[in-house]
Amino acid sequence: MNSAVHMGSRLQGRRLRATRRQGGRRRGARLRGFARAAAAAIAAGALALAGTVAGSAPAGAANRQVYVALGDSMASGPLIPDITGPLACGRSTNNYAHVLAARLSVAEFRDVTCSGADSSDMTSPQDLSLAGVDMGQAPPQFDALSADTTLVTLTIGGNDVGLVGIAQDCATLNPFATPCKNTWTAGGVDRIAQRIDAFAPRLATVLAGIHARAPLARVVVTGYGLYIKPGGCWPYQPVLGVDADYLQSSVHRLNTTIAAQAAAHGADYVDVETPSVGHDACQAPSAKWVEGYVPTDLAAPLHPNRRGEANYGRLIGDRVLAG
Known part of the structure; x- marks a missing residue:
């Protein structure tokens, strides 16, 4: 072999060895990179597995209370500071929902109660007005429900039946006036009772809708209070005794209907009528839970006052905490 060929051969060998060393370094770098990625993946997997073993929810999530309050003016507390x-919804920071939320120390509280609401306003926007002035709309109350809701309270039915308007029409300062009961029961047909009976399937639909939108929630439904004692107290409350009894018996019928629908559709019922004895509109201002035709406290006529809302919140809270 001549010297030129020999030198070329040596140069080619050096290049080959250098290429092999460079390739080895690249393969080593790739292997080390792969090892680091694999280690990171294994570590991430271990953390994920640990999280799965410990439970997928964040720490304390099991105790997180998300409370949604639905309902009408009995629940919203109009004119109560x-x-x-x-x-136009007349929603008070001292209504029973706020009282309950504070007592339970809930993590999240959504109060969408609104004066004038009826069962249709659970799924449809509610038209609002104040003193005859258009105030826009409130969103459907069911919009506040979500899969993470754990507690729902509901007070509804009074506006479906129209009880407050009927009671206002029954007011009279004439002791010889024809009882309004005669009008509502003419021909032997109790038309208020008919309205209450017609409300029952609407309430069933509302309760089913709550369960569908908040399947994990405990649902608590209230009735309505004792507004006037047996026989009334005319003229302090300007409604004849016979009409006072008729109106309160209609409230009681509504409460009985609400309780039956709650029992049939997986909800708890809280009776606020019975504990209201001695706290009706005929009582002294310091004892009343509801206002009469002319309020003596900051509250709407024929509605609970702050004292009443506080006691309703207490009664509901006792039921919730009792399990």
Whole structure:
């Protein structure tokens, strides 16, 4: 072999060895990179597995209470200070829902109660007005429900039946006036009772809708209070005794209907009528849980006052905490 060929051969060998060393370094770098990625993946997998073993929910999530309050003016507390939410909804920071939320120390609280609401306003926007002025709309109350809701309270039915309007029409300062009961029961047909009976399937639909939208929630339904004692107290409350009894018996019929529908559709019922004895509109201002035709406290006529809302919240809270 001549010297030129020999030198070329040596140069080619050096290049080959250098290429092998460079390739080895690249393969080593790739292997080390792969090892680091694999280690990271294994570590991440271990953390994920640990999280799965410990439970997928964040620490304390099992105790997280998400409370949604639904309902009408009995629940919203119109004219009771302080006002929150849409003005026309008459929603008070001292309504029973706020009392209950504070007592339970809930993690999240959504109060969408609104004066004038009926069962249709659970799924449809509610038209709002104040003193005849258009105040826009409130969203459907069911919009506040979600899969993480754990507690729902509901008070509904009074506006479906129209009880407050009927009671206002029954007011009279004439002791010789024809009882309004005669009008509502003419021909032997109790038309208020008919309205209450017609409300029952609507309430069933509302309860089914709550369960569908908040399947993990405990649902607590209230009735309505004792507004006037047996025989009334005319003229302090300007409604004849016979009409006072008729109106309160209609409230009681509504409460019985609400209780039956709650029992049939997986909800708890809280009776606020029985504990209200001695706290009706005929009582002294310091004892009343509801206001009469002319309020003596900051509250709407024929509605619970702050004292009443506080006691309703207490009664509901006792039921919730009792399990």
